[in-house]
Structures are given as C-alpha cells and as structure tokens.
Amino acid sequence: MTSVENPSEVLVETVTTVNGRVVTASVPARLHVADFLRQHLGLTGTHLGCEQGACGMCTVIVDGEAVKSCLMLACQLDGRNVQTVESLAEGDELNALQQAFKEEHALQCGFCSPGFLMTATALAHQGRRPGRDEIREEIAGVLCRCTGYDNVVTAIERWFAENPQGASEDPLPAVTDPTATQG
Amino acid sequence: MTTLEDPATEADGRTAGDRRNRVIGTSQLRKEDDRLLRGDGRFTDDVDPARVLYMAVARCPYPHARIVRVDASAAAALDGVEHVLTPADIRRDTEPLTVLRPVPGAPQLPYYALAQDVATHEGQPVVSVVASSRHVAEDALELLDITYEPLPHVVDVLAALEPDAPVLHPSVLDSNLLAANSDGSGDPDARFAEADVVVEGRFRINRVTALPMETRGVVAEWRPGARELTVHCSSQVPHLIRKQLAETLRLHESDVRAVASDVGGGFGLKLGVFPEDVLACLHAIALRRPVKWSEDRAEHFRSSTHARESVHDYRIAADSTGRILAMTNVYATDIGGWNSPFGSAQLSSVVFNGPYKISDGYTERRVTLTNKTPVGAYRGYGQPEVNFAYERLMDQLARRLDLDPVELRARNMVTPRDMPWKNPVGAVYDSGDYERCLRMAADAVDWAGHRAAGRTPRADGRLVGIGFASFVERTGYASSRFLAKRGSVFGAHESVTLRANRSGGIDVYTGVSTMGQSSETAFAQVVADVFGTDYDAVRVHAGDTGASPLNTGAFASRTMIAAAGALRSAAEQLAAKTRRIAAWQLEAPVDEVEVAGSVVRVRTDHSRALPLAAVYTTAITGQGMPPEEEPGLEATAHFEPSDAAYSFGTAAAQVAVDPLTGEFDIERFVLVHDGGTVVNPTIVEGQVRGGLAQGFGAALTEELRYDPETGQLVNGSMVDYFVPTAADLPRVELLHTAVPSPVTPFGVRGVGEAGTIPPGAAVANAVCDALADHGVELSALPITPEAIWSALAGRSSGGGDPELTPTAKDLPDGGVEY
Numbered sequence A: 001m002t003s004v005e006n007p008s009e010v011l012v013e014t015v016t017t018v019n020g021r022v023v024t025a026s027v028p029a030r031l032h033v034a035d036f037l038r039q040h041l042g043l044t045g046t047h048l049g050c051e052q053g054a055c056g057m058c059t060v061i062v063d064g065e066a067v068k069s070c071l072m073l074a075c076q077l078d079g080r081n082v083q084t085v086e087s088l089a090e091g092d093e094l095n096a097l098q099q100a101f102k103e104e105h106a107l108q109c110g111f112c113s114p115g116f117l118m119t120a121t122a123l124a125h126q127g128r129r130p131g132r133d134e135i136r137e138e139i140a141g142v143l144c145r146c147t148g149y150d151n152v153v154t155a156i157e158r159w160f161a162e163n164p165q166g167a168s169e170d171p172l173p174a175v176t177d178p179t180a181t182q183g
Numbered sequence B: 001m002t003t004l005e006d007p008a009t010e011a012d013g014r015t016a017g018d019r020r021n022r023v024i025g026t027s028q029l030r031k032e033d034d035r036l037l038r039g040d041g042r043f044t045d046d047v048d049p050a051r052v053l054y055m056a057v058a059r060c061p062y063p064h065a066r067i068v069r070v071d072a073s074a075a076a077a078l079d080g081v082e083h084v085l086t087p088a089d090i091r092r093d094t095e096p097l098t099v100l101r102p103v104p105g106a107p108q109l110p111y112y113a114l115a116q117d118v119a120t121h122e123g124q125p126v127v128s129v130v131a132s133s134r135h136v137a138e139d140a141l142e143l144l145d146i147t148y149e150p151l152p153h154v155v156d157v158l159a160a161l162e163p164d165a166p167v168l169h170p171s172v173l174d175s176n177l178l179a180a181n182s183d184g185s186g187d188p189d190a191r192f193a194e195a196d197v198v199v200e201g202r203f204r205i206n207r208v209t210a211l212p213m214e215t216r217g218v219v220a221e222w223r224p225g226a227r228e229l230t231v232h233c234s235s236q237v238p239h240l241i242r243k244q245l246a247e248t249l250r251l252h253e254s255d256v257r258a259v260a261s262d263v264g265g266g267f268g269l270k271l272g273v274f275p276e277d278v279l280a281c282l283h284a285i286a287l288r289r290p291v292k293w294s295e296d297r298a299e300h301f302r303s304s305t306h307a308r309e310s311v312h313d314y315r316i317a318a319d320s321t322g323r324i325l326a327m328t329n330v331y332a333t334d335i336g337g338w339n340s341p342f343g344s345a346q347l348s349s350v351v352f353n354g355p356y357k358i359s360d361g362y363t364e365r366r367v368t369l370t371n372k373t374p375v376g377a378y379r380g381y382g383q384p385e386v387n388f389a390y391e392r393l394m395d396q397l398a399r400r401l402d403l404d405p406v407e408l409r410a411r412n413m414v415t416p417r418d419m420p421w422k423n424p425v426g427a428v429y430d431s432g433d434y435e436r437c438l439r440m441a442a443d444a445v446d447w448a449g450h451r452a453a454g455r456t457p458r459a460d461g462r463l464v465g466i467g468f469a470s471f472v473e474r475t476g477y478a479s480s481r482f483l484a485k486r487g488s489v490f491g492a493h494e495s496v497t498l499r500a501n502r503s504g505g506i507d508v509y510t511g512v513s514t515m516g517q518s519s520e521t522a523f524a525q526v527v528a529d530v531f532g533t534d535y536d537a538v539r540v541h542a543g544d545t546g547a548s549p550l551n552t553g554a555f556a557s558r559t560m561i562a563a564a565g566a567l568r569s570a571a572e573q574l575a576a577k578t579r580r581i582a583a584w585q586l587e588a589p590v591d592e593v594e595v596a597g598s599v600v601r602v603r604t605d606h607s608r609a610l611p612l613a614a615v616y617t618t619a620i621t622g623q624g625m626p627p628e629e630e631p632g633l634e635a636t637a638h639f640e641p642s643d644a645a646y647s648f649g650t651a652a653a654q655v656a657v658d659p660l661t662g663e664f665d666i667e668r669f670v671l672v673h674d675g676g677t678v679v680n681p682t683i684v685e686g687q688v689r690g691g692l693a694q695g696f697g698a699a700l701t702e703e704l705r706y707d708p709e710t711g712q713l714v715n716g717s718m719v720d721y722f723v724p725t726a727a728d729l730p731r732v733e734l735l736h737t738a739v740p741s742p743v744t745p746f747g748v749r750g751v752g753e754a755g756t757i758p759p760g761a762a763v764a765n766a767v768c769d770a771l772a773d774h775g776v777e778l779s780a781l782p783i784t785p786e787a788i789w790s791a792l793a794g795r796s797s798g799g800g801d802p803e804l805t806p807t808a809k810d811l812p813d814g815g816v817e818y
C-alpha cells in the first residue's frame, strides 16, 4: 500500500467494503474517495477529470447509488459498500454492459468509460430501465470529449433491452472476502 | 473520376485474387477496448513507481507581472518537502522551450519552464515544489513568498495590435505582432473593382479549448548510473517529446525514453513539451527519485493550450450570375503570451477559399501576442474558423443576388473535372465530387420543400430555417521537404516496425500513442490484410520511444494516411520473407506460396502447409533457413505521402427560432462527408461524430472569457465552461461518399477533424435563414440565444474596431505554410 507520508496528517480509521472485499484503512481526513481508491487500493479504473463534481470521470457506486467520488471523503465511506469499474468483468469476460460498449463503439480514448459504466450500472441497481431520451438525461453527469455520446446511449439502451431481468435485478456485489484487508 | 461506394475496391492496386483475408473496410471490434472497459488502461496518472514524489506548481496570478522577488525558504522548510525549483535554477540548468511548428519569420521567444523576469499570462509557472504527497506539495505553495509588480495588460487581439498596447516581449519585438505572412494569386483587387457585388464582413471566432477528459501529466524517473531518463506523459508525440526534452535539459536523445501508453484524448492539445514536463524531469534528476505531476483541471484551463481565437475580415466579389471572382481573408489570430508547443494555426490560410474554385484571392495572417494562455493546435486547426466566415458570406451573397444558396454554392464548387486543382495559395485539392455531397445534404433536409413553403411562423411563433456549410478538410501533410522550407521540426512520414514471434503472432511497434483514434485496431487491420494473417494474431505496441522506430506522431488526421503506407510496406517485406522461407521448406516456387490465417501454404494444394509459428521459429532461431537468407523476421518501413489529401462534405442544419427571445432548437443536422476509402466504417463514423460534438460545443456553448479590466480568465473551470453533455447535442444524421484519394495509400483521407468544421456555419446560416425577414446576420461564435436576441434588437457588437488593413504586398515572407 502507498500511504501518505506526512506525519502531520490527521488520520481516520475507516472500514468499508470495496468490490466485495472488506477494507480497513487509516486515511487522511482530507483524502477524497477517488484518491483513496486509486492511490491506496490501486483501483486506477476510477479516473479524475476535474475534482469538482463536474465531469463524472470519477463516478463509482456507493450503497447502490452513482456517486462522484471526488466529492466524497474517504472517511465517509465507513460502513458503506463501494463498487468500482474493476468489479464489472466476470473473470476474463467483459460483462454484458461492457460488451455492449465494445460492440457499439461507445468509447474512443476510454477515459470516460468507467464513469458511464458505473452510472448505467447504478440505474440498474435502482431497478430503472430508462428509454433513450431518459438515458441521455441520466448520463449527462458524465462528460465525453471523444464519442459525441450517441454510441454510449445506444450501448446502454441495448444492454437494458437485452438484459431486462439481469439489468434490473443486478445486486450489489456480495461481500466475498470477510478477511479484513489493510488499505 | 471514379467514385467508389465500395471500400473494398482495388484502391491499393492489388487484384481480388490476392485477397484472402480482407479486413480493410470491415468493422472489426477494437483492440483497445477490453483494457479500457475494465478500468485497466494505463494513463499517465496510473503510473505509480516506488518512492514516487509529487510536484505542484505555483503560477502567476496576474495577466502580466514582473517577478520582483522569490523567497521559497519557508516552503522548502515544510515537513515533507523535498525540492524546490525557482526561476534562477531554470535559467541556469535548461534551454528555453522549443516550438515544433514555429511560425515562419517569428523570432524565438525566451520561453523558459519557469517565468524569468516577467510572466505574460495568468497561470504561467513561477516556482515548482516536490513533496511526499500532492497535498503537502500544495500546502508548500501557500508558503511561497513571491513579490509581483503587476504590469499593464492587453487581452483583446485587435487592441494588442494598437500602437499604444503594452508590449509583451520588448526585448525581442517592438510590438505584439509576432509574425505576419500572406499569399495569393491572380489580381484580386482588379476583380473587386469590376465586380457586380461585393460582400464583406468581420467574423469573430471564440477562444475555446480542446479539453481532453484526461488532463496532462508526467512521471519522470532518472537513473543516474545509467544516464536514463524515463518520462511517462500524456502525449500524442512521444518521439517529439523525447527530442524536445533532450534539447531543453541538455541531454543526449538516447538518454531519454518517452512513453505514452494510453492517452485520454489529445485533439491537438497534447503536442510537444510544456513547462511542467521539463520541471518534473529536473526535479527527478536532482532528487534521483521518480517525480509525478498530474495537472488539475484549474491548471489545465490556465496552462494547457487554448485554441481558435481570431478575427477575420473576409471579402467576396461576384458577378451578377453569382460567379465568384475573388476572395480575400485578412485576419489576426491570437497566440496568447508565448508561442505554444505547436504554434499558431495556419490552415486558415491554406483552405481560406473552401471548396470554391477561385483563382484570384489572397490571405494575410497576423499572429498576435496577448496576455492570455498560449493558443495551440486543436482539432481542425484553423479550418472551422474560416468555414464560419466564408459560408456566412456565401449566404449573404445569395441573398444579395436573390439566388438559391445551394445553387450559388454548386455553381462555384471545384468539380471532379478540375481535379487535381490548385487553390490561390498553392494547396492541391486531390479529388472528390463536392457538389454531390451538397445535393445529398439538400435532398436530405428537403431544401426544395422548405424554399417553397416560405417563412410562415409555426403555431408557437417559431420560425424555421435551414442552413448549409460546405467545406474541405486538409488531412495529413505535404512532403517533409515542404515542411522543412516552413521551419517545422518534424517530418511528414510515419514509421513502423513489424516483428514476428515464435507464437505465430506479429508485434507491431509504433510511436503513435493510443488516444482514442483507434490506431491499434486500424494498424492491425492493415497488417493482417496485407500480410494475410489473422487480425487476432497482430498485436500493436504503441507510444514507447524505447521500442518503436523514430516517427512523428498522431495529429493532423495523418495517422492513417502516413502510417498505412509504412504498415503496408513493412507487412509486404515480412510476408515476402515468410513466403521465401516456407517455399524452401515446402519445396514449392515462392509465387505459389501464400499466407492464409495461421498457416503458409501452397496455393494450389492446401494440404502442403506449415504453421506460421513454425516458419517464424525457423527465422528467429536461424535453424532450417534457406541458405541465402539471413536469420530473423523483422521489418521497419517508413512512408511519406506525396501530398496532403482533402476530405470534404456539406452539413445542413434545420433550426426553429423564437424571433422574440432568440431561443432556438436544432431540429435536424445532416452531414454528408467523404473521407476516401474507409478502413473501418465504425471507427470513421465514431471519429466524425466525436468531431461534430466538439464542433457543436465550439459553435454553441464554449467560450473562454477574459475580463478586460483584470485580464483574468473568468470561466476557467468545468462548472463554468460548458462542454456539451449527452443531453445537449442534436441528433445527427450521417451520409457518406467514398472517393479514394489518389495521393494516399489505399485511397484514405483523414477523418479526425471534419466534424469540427461545419457546425458553426451551418447553424448560423439556418438561424439567419429563419430570421431573414428580420435582417439578422450573425458574425460571431458562439451562437447563443443572447447573441441572436441582440442581433434581433439591432445590438450587434463589432463597431469601432480598428481595420485590419491588408499589407499583403509589402510582407517579406510571401507564402503560407502547410
């Protein structure tokens, strides 16, 4: 683990579940969730584009809801369940949503993709099955500078259409490893 | 003129019988996607070496200020701070930053990684600090004691040219005119004198920014014993970064390795070395520890390059039938406080006449310094600017002559019979049927029906208008010889290395980084296609100068144009040797042997075959080779296209405008586009749609605004700078033609920038068509409801500005750069 070396940092004990694993960590009080995931847990799929809640690159799921992880402090994760893009693929296989992105050419540089994938996954967690226009509204919190969005909307629409059950009842990842991991 | 709708036609000169494994022209799934969709991409900020330290940069808060005193002692004393660099250190240890694309005739400005005596824009680096965490480094910035003496500033491009404007670089120049150049042919002044109609106007193009979602970043690591500086960076041009860093840091090029694995968008912004790259390297060299800097978005808005801002005085002369006699463009383009890594856009001069056949014309450019962030390359690089101006004037000319604007355009377009056709500044349009695209666009939006219907308001009072914008897009570069004459420090060629491996695969090494343009996929398609092997057997390794042959990089829509030729030639060399080895082993004539998927076989007897893996192993071990062959199976090839290619097309927009408020909706947007032979239809469409989204942003919502009083950027954050979201963009209908270019391999034309060019003009023309009875003419971007409302109220700005008087005849440097 990388840790913040400045001895004057105020540290807070935090226990959280990340992608099904329990994580116990001592985090600086001012550390935001995105930096915690990236720097402390090595989950670099969560990206940073603005650190002010405007671009959506850092979107992860906390207790079933899409959250901009640059706007939340790591210590606020205590007792919560976090899901990041790294949880989506099933072993070596992309999951159906990722596969839809691939087949619809819904990414170019791919920097924004984790944000869109987690936003769409959160919609499914909430039992939502939005139509095309609604998808446009729902994903408007995530920016993309490459694709012009059309293919992103198409991929998400297709995923909802092809996985009506799976998508709407997709549970949060269960806690698979009860062994506490030092973060 | 051949027009080909079928991309699989013999544009590359091979016969259909050769084609065993055609993947060019098909939509293969992208090689890039799996890692990116799993969050397993390797962007610069994901690189995290052991013992890494973090850099933060103090920036000038004023648009123009003398740096009187720098006291970094308190910052250096903070717990966790490891190193501080001040302006004096930089002066001692580095050379000034170099420019990849200097403006001809412009002096080299003494641009150092940290401001020396005077900073010329808000955000210019002044001091940098390295500490144990980014938090601590930023804390240390607060402890710096820097005394500034604010100087008078100028942020308006025209005001900067006035005699009383504060001069930015008085040691080098006595005005803010960095350089000027002009070119043209014929006798435009005579044509204007004899014209029946002259339309003219001043067009203002907004300052915008490319805004890739991944900001810039750098991770520098120095191994003193090995004299090896490894620099991970978010760059479109790793080999050029290596060259520039070596020069600036006084190292040998072989001491530097630049790596840009995954790049989260570039769009022209990530070209060349920026101050922070140099700073991170210097810290790393001093500390002998890895140093990382990740640009935050506030820094990005003030220190990465901006784009586009220019003011164009355009004129068109025509006879009473609508035949254009002459066209001129005299313009001032804002370059900000310094020459940027890629210099100021020159394509505004190269394609100033658009798709129109004009023999008498000239263009004159004034590259102007202002106290703002430097302007650099951005997708389209000069072309959206002029398209807005000449396409707005085409509509004004049509109205003046009471002609159908579609007919007026058609009447003046360069035709297939004219090709190749040289424009007034010497650019050669290679091929294409421009009028066909225009007609297709007009049909798609039922232009005839709209004309017949007249301008009756809808029930809700809204007026409907349709507007067109036709364009050409210069893609790739003319020859390296030509670039050399214009002072560019890069070539027009691309280079690749192909290497067979014992598993039966082919590794492709390219210096072109992966920034969304799908080059890994397209490169593998070309290699698989030419070689005859499976697409899945080809693996592309991108963006590492330590592995790839020395090449140029990814910009100007040139990747596919230039790289395709190198890939083809390298793949042919590799295939030829593979076949010679197999022929010897199979005891068959070489002509009879072909590569087919994972085997090499005798064409007429498929039972006589060898696995490719076995043939490659033979070559790599040298065991079992034909006596006259050298061992090894590797090929490096270079390719330079003979000339630039020109993509082209027409956009049509239908809008509904409220004539009371100026609010409007884009109800339809059709783009008919020709990018030549299509290598992968899905990728081409993706590139065009992406370009359009950026084009709509620049046309409708994006504008970097500076307060003239304070010289401050007032909307330098993602919250205040409005990039379109998924909910904001109109639905776009795409139509294609596919005329192969005769000057490029496979007939491809670049497609990366087309979408950025026509949205502004098409939407503005549509709004002006709807509001024609109100006499509204738009001449500035972005097109906002407020701007339309002001025009309706007769409150258009623009009066009182100084004239850009043409001085074409006395400029020493005749000729524009390409």
Ligand code: FES
Pocket: A047, A048, A049, A050, A051, A052, A053, A054, A055, A056, A057, A058, A059, A068, A069, A070, A071
């Ligand atoms: S980084 Fe969190 S919203 Fe932009």
Ligand code: FES
Pocket: A106, A107, A108, A109, A110, A111, A112, A113, A143, A144, A145, A146, A147, B213, B264, B265, B516
């Ligand atoms: S694919 Fe590049 S930002 Fe979306």
